[in-house]
Amino acid sequence: MLKLQAESNVPTQFGEFRMMAFSEDDKNWMPHMALIAKDTDLEKPTNVRIHSECITGEVFHSKKCECGEQLDSAMKYMQENGGIILYLRQEGRNIGIINKLKAYALQEKGLDTVQANLQLGLPADDRDFSVAIDMLEQIGVKSVNLMTNNPEKIKFIKDSNIGYNSRIPLQIKSNEASASYLKTKRDYFGHLLDDENQ
Ligand SMILES: Nc1nc2c(ncn2[C@@H]2O[C@H](COP(=O)(O)OP(=O)(O)OP(=O)(O)O)[C@@H](O)[C@H]2O)c(=O)[nH]1
Numbered sequence: 001m002l003k004l005q006a007e008s009n010v011p012t013q014f015g016e017f018r019m020m021a022f023s024e025d026d027k028n029w030m031p032h033m034a035l036i037a038k039d040t041d042l043e044k045p046t047n048v049r050i051h052s053e054c055i056t057g058e059v060f061h062s063k064k065c066e067c068g069e070q071l072d073s074a075m076k077y078m079q080e081n082g083g084i085i086l087y088l089r090q091e092g093r094n095i096g097i098i099n100k101l102k103a104y105a106l107q108e109k110g111l112d113t114v115q116a117n118l119q120l121g122l123p124a125d126d127r128d129f130s131v132a133i134d135m136l137e138q139i140g141v142k143s144v145n146l147m148t149n150n151p152e153k154i155k156f157i158k159d160s161n162i163g164y165n166s167r168i169p170l171q172i173k174s175n176e177a178s179a180s181y182l183k184t185k186r187d188y189f190g191h192l193l194d195d196e197n198q
């Protein structure tokens with residue numbers, strides 16, 4: 001069971017967020033995080049972004065994916081409109097950074113993101129979003145406008161006690177390095193992405 005271990009207000013370049021750390025015990029140095037923009041009204045459908053960790057994209061500005069830009073764009077949106085970002089420690093769709101780099105090495109040899117995971121004997125996507133539901137319940141969110149292109153996340157919300165109100169698309173323009181990754185997301189995982197951005 002996840003427990004709120006600590007919380008504090010933190011000013012960022014986008015504005016101030018109440019940052020909360022959730023984990024099962026306080027020895028966990030990689031807790032899931034909730035960032036609540038000020039003026040977030042939990043009585044109305046709440047804008048929510050469920051975001052999976054990507055150290056290469058968010059910290060090191062990798063061009064292979066759009067995670068860093070998605071996170072920045074979500075932080076900006078939540079400051080402007082109110083809302084919550086759940087930052088889940090699910091690096092590499094939960095296979096971890098070591099396996100993700102191994103998968104990238106296979107991608108250099110021509111495999112796509114899914115084939116690379118499978119070749120490593122790992123699932124294409126090993127994430128379970130029930131931690132997000134747990135966090136939303138503990139925060140007191142009743143229903144959400146979910147910021148995502150991933151139908152799997154929508155399904156998780158619909159199958160939970162949290163109400164699903166609407167989807168907020170979060171589409172970043174692709175570059176040469178990320179185009180094939182985005183194409184796989186659309187073709188294999190059924191992500192709701194427009195053609196012109198592939
Ligand atoms: N295994 C693996 N993981 C990747 C790869 N590229 C990005 N990721 C991870 O994918 C996760 C982000 O998931 P995405 O599938 O890009 O997007 P999503 O969160 O499912 O969907 P959106 O809500 O629309 O952003 C992060 O944890 C990244 O580290 C890759 O080539 N292989």
Ligand SMILES: [Zn+2]
Binds near residue numbers: 054057058066067068
């Ligand atoms: Zn990424």
